[in-house]
Amino acid sequence: MALIEIDRVSMSYGTPARAVLNRIDLAIEEGEFVCVLGQTGCGKSTLLRLLLGSEHPTEGRILIDGREHHQPDRTRGYVPQKYALFPDKTVLDNITFGPEVSEFRLWRRWTSGFRRRRIELRRQALDYLRQIGLCEADQRKYPDQLSGGMQQRVAIAQALMTKPRILLMDEAFSALDPGTRKEMQRLIRSLWQATATTVVFVTHNTQESLRLATRVIVLAKGSSEQGSRVRLDVRISDSSTEHEISQLAHHLESVSEQTNLVQAVSTT
């Protein structure tokens, strides 16, 4: 059984209904790195919010490990494009926030058990800090004292600290400059290999999706009556060279402008 099963999911907003997603059927296996690709407004982020459980499909259902989840919880980590960190907490407090709140309710935070665990968590957080390429001096900084790239690094560490089975990333690198973006891509790829977390990464950048993913899903934008559908589902081999990837990217970009996407891909 797949870890994530998206079963004929449709989503529409408002009255009169404006369809965003139309009967999406997908199965994502444990350990996959899936990039959801598509034009702006095609419903990529909506799909992610449905996976998070912060919104609910108007039709169909989403099963995670065989169960429906009706609100966000620890099984799914989340890295949004903006506002990823809590501005009132230092880097270290942001990273340890998850385990602290989930293991100790507020009234248990004055116990010696909490203090001992906190020291342990801080040690773990410092390890993560080093892994994501930040130095120890950064631990006491507040998010607004960090650059965009550093903030996203901390956000990733924060999400991974709770060891989620699924990591959902919504255009997490799109606000970064090209150099930092590449660096972040390398980082998330190595973290994914090290932790074996299932990653669903939403992006509109073809090159990025091909560089990161083991599988790319393209959503094709539909009309406001119909909504978007999955038009393409490609698995990327690890042995692909840079040249092959750029060729495939070029092909994907040209294909996404054509109407009959499915037919075009079957020739890939």
Next chain:
Amino acid sequence: MLIVIGVAPTIILDTFNLTRGVPAEQVVKAFTLGAGDFDVAYRVVLKQIMPRVLNSIRLNLKAVMLFLFAGEMIASTDGLAYRIALLRRHMGMDVIVPYVLWVALLLFLVDWSMRFVNRRLHPWFRES
């Protein structure tokens, strides 16, 4: 009571707007990190809006003082405003002016100490 009736609606409205201003992403993120409803309300929302709420209270000090003066002038037998109201009848400016200056100094000190406390409690907060 008059002060509460006069100032509370503004502060409540400000707090409501500040709460709405907390990005939804952070609330969702907190839930994905394992936080419960109370944790989200206290550790995410309240902690973030607190410096702005304090600022809102600070900015409402003028109104607090106005309502205090109005209250003392209407129904009191004591206080600075009551004395000013009494002395006004005899045009006792030699007493009224120092009283007004005293009130201004008092307000300035309260404003300054609230700013100081806000900065100490919330070092991460930038007013801009």
